Amino acid sequence: MRIIDPHMHMVSRSADDYERARRAGIECCIEPAFWSGQDKRHAGSFFDYFEQIIDHETDRAERAAGMDHYVTIGLEPKEANYREMAETVVDRVPEYLDRDPVVGVGEIGFDGMTDDEEWAFREQLEIAEDREVPVIVHTPHTDKPEGTELIVDIIEEMGVTQERIVIDHNTENTIDISTRTDCWIGFTLYPGKIEAQSAIELLEEYGTDRMIFNSAADWDPSDPLAVPKARDMMLDRGWDREDVRTVVFENPYEFFDQSPNFDYEP
Numbered sequence: 001m002r003i004i005d006p007h008m009h010m011v012s013r014s015a016d017d018y019e020r021a022r023r024a025g026i027e028c029c030i031e032p033a034f035w036s037g038q039d040k041r042h043a044g045s046f047f048d049y050f051e052q053i054i055d056h057e058t059d060r061a062e063r064a065a066g067m068d069h070y071v072t073i074g075l076e077p078k079e080a081n082y083r084e085m086a087e088t089v090v091d092r093v094p095e096y097l098d099r100d101p102v103v104g105v106g107e108i109g110f111d112g113m114t115d116d117e118e119w120a121f122r123e124q125l126e127i128a129e130d131r132e133v134p135v136i137v138h139t140p141h142t143d144k145p146e147g148t149e150l151i152v153d154i155i156e157e158m159g160v161t162q163e164r165i166v167i168d169h170n171t172e173n174t175i176d177i178s179t180r181t182d183c184w185i186g187f188t189l190y191p192g193k194i195e196a197q198s199a200i201e202l203l204e205e206y207g208t209d210r211m212i213f214n215s216a217a218d219w220d221p222s223d224p225l226a227v228p229k230a231r232d233m234m235l236d237r238g239w240d241r242e243d244v245r246t247v248v249f250e251n252p253y254e255f256f257d258q259s260p261n262f263d264y265e266p
């Protein structure tokens, strides 16, 4: 069964990881721009990083594993707190949306829930709305329910198109907040975020409509095969193959197919 993993930070992964992921069924992945483990101090560092994920990673995915690799571009919340640098970066987000592998804006959202983070979040939601492209929203690690409430309030207040937004990194504590909206609901199968079994149990309770699994595989302990393993776990639990396919393929496909630049053909 083919898989789309809609959230992988492959820049921090090896060619071998691409190969293993491809062999486990991942035909296509989306790489959101995010924090690189250390705060960047210069706006120019973002632009080099954007180029790297747009060009080099897309090329590397193809070379290493014949995998389709797409990107979302945005200023993540942690570094939004360096306001002057943040303004320079956000100003240039729109021009990246024209690039071929760029299928949306993200990750954007909240980390410490500061005013500067809220400014960057609103600006970039506006850019995505204006360009009619998908958005990946990062919910914070601490005070997650409060952060998710704030995200939902801002999305509702701004009146942006909820069907083009995925609220990511949901847990048992945020699902009731996120499902109040028409946004898509992401679960990141990553140590400290949510275990595959808990995420699967939530889907058994809430259904598969608009539900998306991802690995967020990055430089910390994480697993580029998290979604294929969850697929196997769902099948082992007796799930219908079509329902499994909805979660690991159809939903992320439908979500990103809203982007004019997403031309992956299964």
Ligand SMILES: [Zn+2]
Binding pocket: 007, 009, 032, 034, 107, 216
């Ligand atoms: Zn991420």
